[in-house]
Amino acid sequence: xxxxxxxxxxxxxxxxxxxxxxxxxxxxxxxxxxxxxxxxxxxxxxxxxxxxxxxxxxxxxxxxxxxxxxxxxxxxxxxxxxxxxxxxxxxxxxxxxxxxxxxxxxxxxxxxxxxxxxxxxxxxxxxxxxxxxxxxxxxxxxxxxxxxxxxxxxxxxxxxxxxxxxxxxxxxxxxxxxxxxxxxxxxxxxxxxxxxxxxxxxxxxxxxxxxxxxxxxxxxxxxxxxxxxxxxxxxxxxxxxxxxxxxxxxxxxxxxxxxxxxxxxxxxxxxxxxxxxxxxxxxxxxxxxxxxxxxxxxxxxxxxxxxxxxxxxxxxxxxxxxxxxxxxxx
Amino acid sequence: xxxxxxxxxxxxxxxxxxxxxxxxxxxxxxxxxxxxxxxxxxxxxxxxxxxxxxxxxxxxxxxxxxxxxxxxxxxxxxxxxxxxxxxxxxxxxxxxxxxxxxxxxx
Numbered sequence: 001x002x003x004x005x006x007x008x009x010x011x012x013x014x015x016x017x018x019x020x021x022x023x024x025x026x027x028x029x030x031x032x033x034x035x036x037x038x039x040x041x042x043x044x045x046x047x048x049x050x051x052x053x054x055x056x057x058x059x060x061x062x063x064x065x066x067x068x069x070x071x072x073x074x075x076x077x078x079x080x081x082x083x084x085x086x087x088x089x090x091x092x093x094x095x096x097x098x099x100x101x102x103x104x105x106x107x108x109x110x111x112x113x114x115x116x117x118x119x120x121x122x123x124x125x126x127x128x129x130x131x132x133x134x135x136x137x138x139x140x141x142x143x144x145x146x147x148x149x150x151x152x153x154x155x156x157x158x159x160x161x162x163x164x165x166x167x168x169x170x171x172x173x174x175x176x177x178x179x180x181x182x183x184x185x186x187x188x189x190x191x192x193x194x195x196x197x198x199x200x201x202x203x204x205x206x207x208x209x210x211x212x213x214x215x216x217x218x219x220x221x222x223x224x225x226x227x228x229x230x231x232x233x234x235x236x237x238x239x240x241x242x243x244x245x246x247x248x249x250x251x252x253x254x255x256x257x258x259x260x261x262x263x264x265x266x267x268x269x270x271x272x273x274x275x276x277x278x279x280x281x282x283x284x285x286x287x288x289x290x291x292x293x294x295x296x297x298x299x300x301x302x303x304x305x306x307x308x309x310x311x312x313x314x315x316x317x318x319x320x321x322x323x324x325x326x327x328x329x330x
Numbered sequence: 331x332x333x334x335x336x337x338x339x340x341x342x343x344x345x346x347x348x349x350x351x352x353x354x355x356x357x358x359x360x361x362x363x364x365x366x367x368x369x370x371x372x373x374x375x376x377x378x379x380x381x382x383x384x385x386x387x388x389x390x391x392x393x394x395x396x397x398x399x400x401x402x403x404x405x406x407x408x409x410x411x412x413x414x415x416x417x418x419x420x421x422x423x424x425x426x427x428x429x430x431x432x433x434x435x436x
Binding site for chain 2: 190193195196199202203
């Protein structure tokens with residue numbers, strides 16, 4: 001117990017120190033790197049709290065993709081924060097202190113860490129999910145059962161959020177299907193360095209393989225569509241960073257990305273409609289295999305997770321491509 | 331008997347790894363310029379973490395955990411020297427000068 005507390009306190013102290021350092025820093029490249037460190041420490045905390053699913057996503061998105069996107073954004077603007085006059089800082093400070101105060105006040109009402117009679121533990125639905133899911137759905141990882149089957153509609157909502165956010169970013173940054181422009185060749189290619197080229201070439205298949213493992217192993221361990229999607233996307237981002245945008249777009253053309261972004265969501269909704277046509281309710285996978293409801297659930301969860309993975313991966317990759325294209329076209 | 335030997339051996343590896351991590355951290359704070367500091371960090375990643383992983387490897391019971399540790403070791407050995415390598419290249423390309431004896435700390 002004391003080791004547990006010690007590790008947590010150290011990690012939280014690092015988090016606070018990083019946050020303070022970010023606010024004190026004027027060089028935005030450095031601040032971006034510290035933000036990545038913040039995400040990495042958060043991911044470690046998630047692992048300690050046994051929330052490995054969340055840690056996966058935090059590590060891939062927070063440390064990998066969003067850092068690259070922030071750096072891409074910085075490349076388009078100035079990389080040094082403007083100095084705000086002292087009197088203009090007051091409103092910001094008031095807002096920050098108020099929000100922080102409200103959050104701290106609200107946190108006082110949270111149940112104690114690990115307490116056995118928190119609402120989550122006491123609610124009968126927890127027992128139902130933990131005990132019935134083995135019989136109803138028959139996969140060991142209850143998180144996946146809840147995410148993809150019991151609360152399938154909520155997850156559809158989440159996927160719609162990802163889809164909409166992706167569309168919003170892409171329409172702000174300009175249409176994806178823009179014709180190729182003539183760009184001046186950059187004078188610096190990471191792929192000119194043999195070490196980088198070889199290491200990236202070695203890692204790429206492993207990253208993609210790992211993404212597939214996370215996708216299909218979600219029934220048995222931490223993982224699933226969201227995690228697999230972001231790992232896939234970080235693989236493509238790495239490829240794009242090293243070999244350049246043109247090469248990356250030869251692998252995944254923009255038109256294919258457009259298609260895949262919608263395809264995942266369409267498959268998800270289509271599965272729901274199929275179950276309705278087969279006589280069940282929306283996203284009730286039992287009807288997919290009337291004789292063996294558990295194998296119907298298996299199939300449904302597999303389709304749903306794959307659909308999530310496809311949309312998440314293509315949204316992330318498409319956002320990276322549009323950022324990168326902006327950087328090159330300037 | 332073998333258990334005790336393994337335990338002692340893994341303890342030695344863990345302590346050595348921790349010492350390398352510590353020396354890397356001291357180097358990061360004390361060395362005078364970018365290239366020497368990056369050297370300190372490289373030691374931290376490659377040797378420190380590598381020794382700790384080896385030490386843990388001697389303590390594992392199941393082969394599943396062992397394989398995972400070996401895979402982590404493989405990725406560490408592959409990625410961290412690459413990162414240091416490209417950082418040093420980028421610094422040289424940007425014209426960061428090498429520290430010579432007598433120069434002020436940078």
